[in-house]
Amino acid sequence: MVNGEKVDILLVDDRPENLIALEAVLASPYYNLIKADCGEEALKYVLQYDFAVILLDVQMPGLNGFETAELIKQRKTSMHIPIIFITALSKASEHVSKGYSAGAVDYIFKPFNPSLLRSKVEAFVDIYRNRKEIEVQRNELERQTADLKQKYMNLEVIIADKTKELLLANEELQVSQESFRKIFHCSPNLMAIRSLYDKKYLQVNKIWSEVTGYEIEELEGVLDNLLHIKPETSTEFSNETHSLELQDGLYNEQVTYVTKGGETRDGLLSTEQVYINGEPCIISVITDVTDSVKMQKEITRLDRLNLVGEMAAGIAHEIRNPMTTVLGFLQLSKKQQEYPTPIEYIDLMIGELERANGIITEFLALAKDKATDPRLENLNDIIYALHPLLQAEGMLGNKNVNLDLEDCPLLFIDEKEIRQLILNIALNGLEAMPLGGQLTIRTYVESDRAILKIIDEGPGIEPDVLKHIGTPFFTTKDKGTGLGLAICYSIAARNRANIEADTSEHGTTFIVTFQQSMRLCKNAENTTNI
Structure with a gap:
């Protein structure tokens, strides 16, 4: 009181x-x-x-x-x-x-x-x-005593509950550890655990040793990157690839690696950072796809042979028309030797021969094994360089070309081929739009991948036409060859990109996704700067 x-x-x-x-x-x-x-x-x-x-x-x-x-x-x-x-x-x-x-x-x-x-x-x-x-004071002491008794009782309950939780968690941890051990050692993929402190190999599974040729005893105290992993397309920045296996957050990155016996194999590399006994480590998983790659190459070869047969008929049909025209005029000229061939006939024959030559040129552009010259290029710079040409083409039909470009790291691509891809799709979009339409070219990065979108405001693509998009010699144009989009798909494949078409009555969007990790592209950029 x-x-x-x-x-x-x-x-x-x-x-x-x-x-x-x-x-x-x-x-x-x-x-x-x-x-x-x-x-x-x-x-x-x-x-x-x-x-x-x-x-x-x-x-x-x-x-x-x-x-x-x-x-x-x-x-x-x-x-x-x-x-x-x-x-x-x-x-x-x-x-x-x-x-x-x-x-x-x-x-x-x-x-x-x-x-x-x-x-x-x-x-x-x-x-x-x-x-x-x-x-x-006595009442306060009694209250505090009662509180302490209650807290003690609550504490006993909490301790009992926590003990049960810990026992349950310990059982779950043991089950989890046992599951991880079985998954790790019985996985068909190559798995390795390495310390981020000293880069030592802490553990590898059985298949890792069998495929690479390195025995478990050889890994004790090893700091080197035994497999010499590097990106599948890497030719210019191999100095940075020695640490690829220790990078966090890779997912199915296409790589090649060299075994102890000197064999070069193909794989898909995924990495994840974890803490083991408080120490940061990297778990690397390599899915060996060497056999799949060989099979894919063989299937591609067989597909190419099949495609050649199918395309031969198409080429014969496309080239027969101009050749027939030229042959007819030449035969006519032969019969009329006393009279000179009119200049308009000669111009017509030249035009038909040029058309046949263009068909052959575009056909050759479809070759999957065509030599490419990939370099680190800025996608936005390529688009900026094409913009005046596209804008001029659009102005002829009272159409506008808008750019919406976000920062993208350098890409390992063939600049000339990507120019052709963008030009083909953009010109198709301009041609499909009515007067006053707007074509938008957009770039951005999503899920560590560079994305290119070309969006038009045309009437869209009919479903029965959409399923044939990219098929050689398929066209809806009166004077088209049907090779433009086929060439685009071939270019995308050579530059590790995918093309998708999203269409509606309000327009069509072609989405080009470059399947190159931005992390690897940044490493390449840093190496180039050095």
Whole structure:
């Protein structure tokens, strides 16, 4: 209890002037003086308040002071309240005797000394305050004890729950470790775990040793990159490829690696960083696709032979028309030797021969094994260089070419072929759009891959036409050869890119996704800068 709080004091006397006198002597901002003019009223107040001290006149009509005191002391909640009797001097001995029998702690004779009265009351108030302070502290201690008991009980419950969780987690961890061990050692893929601190091989699986030729004993303390992994298309930045196996976040990156016996094999490399006993490590997984690549090459060779047969008929048909025209005019000229061949006939024959030559040239562009010259190129720079040409072509038909280019790392591509790819698709888009249409060329990076989009506002492509897109000699144009998009698909394949078409009645979007990791391209860029 704060000492500044008011305490309740009960003044009991049947005479108003005596109450006024007591009130005047005890007036204080720290006391709440409550007055009663009889014993019955005093008992009512005792039920309502917790008094620090009671000043009780002995001689009162009805219940006198002694009787009132006895009733107060009989109640458990009020028996502790100190009572000071105020009595006449002539009956002091009687008051003293009865006062003690009634449980009084002190007495004052009338007329009383004000200073003595104040000092006695202040002493009992101090006792009351100390008792209240002790009660508050005891209650707080009991509350804290109860809280501690509750917390202890809760803690026991928490410990029991956590113990169960830990046991369950330990069981799950053991199952997980056992599963990882089985997956690691029984996987058909080459798996290795290496430390990022010192690049040491910590563990490899059985198939890794069988395919690479390196035994487990040879790996102890080895810091080198035994497999010499490098990107499949890497020719200019091999200095950076020695750390490829230790790079985080690769997914099915096409690589080649060299075994102990010197054999070069193909694979798909994926890496992930993990912490083992608090140490950062890299788990590398190589899916060996050497046999698949060989099979794909053989299938490609057979497909090429099949395609040659199919295309031969198409070429024969396409070239027969201009050759027939030229042959007819030459035969006509032979019969009319005395007359010179008109210049318009000669121009027509030249035009037909040029058309046949163009068909043959485009056909040769479809060759899958055509020699390419891939270099680190900026895709946006290629588009910027083509923009004036495309814009001029668009202006002829009141059409606009808009560029929306975001920063892209350098790509390992053949600049001339990519120019042809963009030009072919963009010109097709301009030709498909009505007057006032807008062609948009957009570039951005998504999921670590560079994306090129060419978006037109044409009528879209019909479903029965869409399924034949890219097929040689398939065209909807009156004077088309059907080789333009076929060439684009061939160029994309040679430059490790995929082409997809998304069409609707509002236009068509050709999406070219370059399957080159931006991380490898950045490594190549850094090496070139060095």
